[in-house]
Amino acid sequence: MERGLLIDGKAIAAQIRQELKSETDRLIQNGVQPGLAVILVGRDSASETYVRGKVRACAEVGIHSEQIRMPEETSEDELLDQIRKLNRDSSIHGILVQLPLPEHISPNRVISEIDPDKDVDGFHPINAGRLATGLDSFLPCTPHGILQLLKRTGVQVAGKHAVVVGRSNIVGKPVSLLLQRENATVTMCHSRTEHLQAHTRQADILIAAVGKRHVITKDDVKPGAVVIDVGMNRNEQGKLAGDVDFEEVRPLASHITPVPGGVGPMTIAMLLYNTCLAAEASGD
Numbered sequence: 199m200e201r202g203l204l205i206d207g208k209a210i211a212a213q214i215r216q217e218l219k220s221e222t223d224r225l226i227q228n229g230v231q232p233g234l235a236v237i238l239v240g241r242d243s244a245s246e247t248y249v250r251g252k253v254r255a256c257a258e259v260g261i262h263s264e265q266i267r268m269p270e271e272t273s274e275d276e277l278l279d280q281i282r283k284l285n286r287d288s289s290i291h292g293i294l295v296q297l298p299l300p301e302h303i304s305p306n307r308v309i310s311e312i313d314p315d316k317d318v319d320g321f322h323p324i325n326a327g328r329l330a331t332g333l334d335s336f337l338p339c340t341p342h343g344i345l346q347l348l349k350r351t352g353v354q355v356a357g358k359h360a361v362v363v364g365r366s367n368i369v370g371k372p373v374s375l376l377l378q379r380e381n382a383t384v385t386m387c388h389s390r391t392e393h394l395q396a397h398t399r400q401a402d403i404l405i406a407a408v409g410k411r412h413v414i415t416k417d418d419v420k421p422g423a424v425v426i427d428v429g430m431n432r433n434e435q436g437k438l439a440g441d442v443d444f445e446e447v448r449p450l451a452s453h454i455t456p457v458p459g460g461v462g463p464m465t466i467a468m469l470l471y472n473t474c475l476a477a478e479a480s481g482d
């Protein structure tokens with residue numbers, strides 16, 4: 199059996215962006231340029247980096263983007279007003295509010311204000327509910343990116359045992375739903391799981407979405423497993439590190455995603471995909 203193959207998210211995301219470039223060209227010829235608004239409240243430095251990446255990727259594929267920066271002291275009402283304005287703006291097909299928000303603003307309140315048809319993050323309760331009940335919806339970008347990585351690498355998902363570590367609304371919960379939809383058997387683990395290793399060692403596909411550096415070591419992985427690392431953690435030197443101890447797990451895994459260059463670029467690619475989808479649907 200092959201071991202330690204790298205899943206090159208950077209290359210796969212570049213391929214998807216190229217496909218989307220043709221899609222935007224076609225939409226523009228039909229008189230609709232896809233438009234994305236990205237709202238950033240405050241000055242979280244990681245968020246600034248992500249938003250820059252999103253705006254740059256939009257330009258590359260021909261999506262119009264607007265970056266809306268609001269100060270840390272912005273009130274929840276001011277942010278809700280901004281969202282309502284974008285909901286009415288016909289040149290904007292997708293609205294993204296970068297998380298986390300400052301403490302005094304409720305992310306649930308804010309996400310619920312976004313028009314579900316412009317909710318390109320797929321975080322609105324209507325879209326989350328549609329995904330959970332098997333209806334068409336915007337798929338959350340990181341889970342969808344993970345699925346694309348598996349599909350485009352030729353990893354069989356149907357019938358396999360996927361173990362997801364982490365139960366966030368952004369990654370853990372929706373990726374478990376998507377994998378079930380693809381006929382995987384899914385185990386969800388989280389911070390209160392007892393005997394975590396006994397579960398992770400059962401995984402044919404292991405998804406680490408915890409947000410803590412190197413929580414998954416070689417002792418947590420079954421030889422031959424496919425390992426997907428969603429972690430974006432900074433070490434003391436500010437260097438990016440995943441949830442998986444890449445060096446020691448790679449020789450065991452059949453396939454593994456690096457950090458950076460694995461899941462991260464896919465999240466952005468699927469955001470562009472959702473924006474094109476929203477623009478396409480706006481003509482209906």
Ligand code: GUN
Nearest residue numbers: 294295296297298319339
């Ligand atoms: N913060 C971390 N990941 C995400 C994401 O996928 N979307 C948004 N809006 N904020 C995030």
